[in-house]
Amino acid sequence: MKLVVQVKLLPSPGQASALEAPLRACNRAAAYASQVAFAKELKDRNGLQREVYTDLKATFGLSAQPVVRVVKKVVDAYAVLKANLQAGNLGPPTAKRYRKAVGTPIAFRPEAAQPFDDRCLSWQYDARTVSIWTIDGRMKGIRFACSPDQLKTLVAHRKGERDLVRRGGTWFLIATCDIPDPEVYEPTDWIGVDRGIVNLATTSDGTNHQGRRLSRYRRWQARKRAELQARQTRSATRRLARRAQLRQFCLGLPRELEEAAIVDGCGHWRVYWNIVLPMSRPILSALAILFFLANWNAFVWPLVATNDQSLTVVQLGIASFQTQYGSNWNYILAAATVAALPMLVLFFVFQRQIVESIKTSGLK
Template sequence: MKLVVQVKLLPSPEQAAALLATLGACNRAADHVSQVAFGSGVKDRNGLQKLVYADVKATFGLSAQPAVRVVKKVVDAYSALAAGLKAGRLGGPGSKRYRSAVGSPVGFRPEAAQPFDDRCLSWQTDGRTVSIWTVDGRMRGIRYTGSPDQLKTLAEYRRGESDLVRRGGKWFLIATCDLPDPEVYEPADWIGVDRGIVNLATTSDGSNYQGRRLNRYRRWKARKRAALQARRTRSATRRLGARAKKEQRHATDVNHRISKEIVSVAKRTGRGIAVEQLDGIRERVRLRRDQRATLSSWPFHQLGQHLAYKARRAGVPFLEVDAAYTSQRCPRCGHTERANRSTRDHFSCRRCGLAGPADVVAGVNVRNRARSA
């Protein structure tokens, strides 16, 4: 399985200056290559490289391999844009975002991440240092740090290219690691997980991971964001960006802790994990205006991703089942009716009288569907 490991670089002031100059040169070159690709319509790697390779080396001071990586970076950016347009993530062909995306070249920030392969960057895991190509020559002995688990994974399983990233004035390297897939055991049973907005996750065992605290935090953040947006100053814009990143990190941490606990329970009891398949839920539901922000910031998809990869890494079976009517179906008699869920929190079957917390009932239905699957 593929796993991304991020470590923090600890460069000296001279090394940091060289890294910053390198990012600037690579992204100026990427902008130039992007304009050539947009103007000529050539967006395949080999064709584009023939057009710009010599010019990139001569004009921007890049050596051979960094020039190749810049071309590949631009090709990947246009491929990602084409995939986003096809999936409708930028609206229809008549929308403003769609027209803006297809009507101008892809741009690159001066400090956008730059990929390096093993010819441009080498790792010395015993000494916790890296050697990296820069426009000022090869920089050796740049120290890095990370958690013991990250460093062990990096030393044993790192494969392929690594990305140099500058974020908040700090330097990071993001490396791809290829871990062997552990053997998945045959589950004795399943844990059904129902994901929601009020309760982020509820299991068929009755464990409830409430989202009220997270939602209060997000509402408070939304009020602060509205106040800053009303100021319309540069400092307010900077603070808005910092607050958005902080909110995202907080939600990610919550999802990590929830998924870690569910996977550990499943592994300890020899069971698998079953979740609802919620792909396309934003397109299927129609909401009031005051509900849209809540659904758009709902981290259910990220929680499902965390559950999937943590289960795979631990060898725990993972299954997605049909989400239709899991909150309206009685797990005892099978009667399905909207009136079974009289309120958001309470379920009461109109046929057999089975009653209980609605999210727990939904988790039980998910578990039963995994059993039958």
């Protein structure tokens, strides 16, 4: 089992400057190697290393082993990019992100993490110091800090590369530890709890406790969602988005308030009426406004459903000012202004609720 241990380096100002130089040099070398790999389509480690090995040593002042680490970092980056493309994580080939990813070489930040192996970095556990390769030679005596458990894990199980990372002006070393898998045993007298995703509670004998009411509600939600998705209309898409927005808002409500009310003796209905509903006023107000706007601006349904001129809505009235022989633009613009007034009034009256609901639900 792989486990990552992060330790904090405590370099002096002079040591910090010496650490920054090789980090930036390695990332400049990685950017150069990435451009060569992209231009010559060299994605294998041996081929790219033969192509750039001499240039990286001469141009960027790197020794042999850091050059090997830089080449491996570039090859790994292109391997990850290829996997993301194949998995569709960047969209279809026609997507802008996809075309940008395949059309430009991979770039490396000046302070991106740099991997080191045992020939570039060594540990002195008793003194809690490390020795790291730099452009000016080996730098020894860099102190590090970690918990006793982390130190014990490093001593017993450290294996593989270490990454030198600078984050927010602080230096870290991230080491990989290969820990033996724990012994498999049959658990007894325990309950595993899944908070509302699939099962609420499942005991070790396989008994599932989630309640008929919850199962029925989940099936109803899945059926409604499938019905809306099958319609493939703008109205159905809008309703799906509103349902998702309302659900996201409700998931963000503090569970502690509900639990405190239950402890005080409130039932489910009182928790909903006195806690959940008052806290949901912003999202309910915003959804009510959005539904009003959608119906206020509706054109096709009133055109199909009404034949009586006395029942004509304002959008149909605006359309009636346009004929095949001409348009009464003064009437059209005046009617459009009148039609926009209720929406403007609603926004200015309820703008606080709209902003609050969007901010809390995470809608982008």
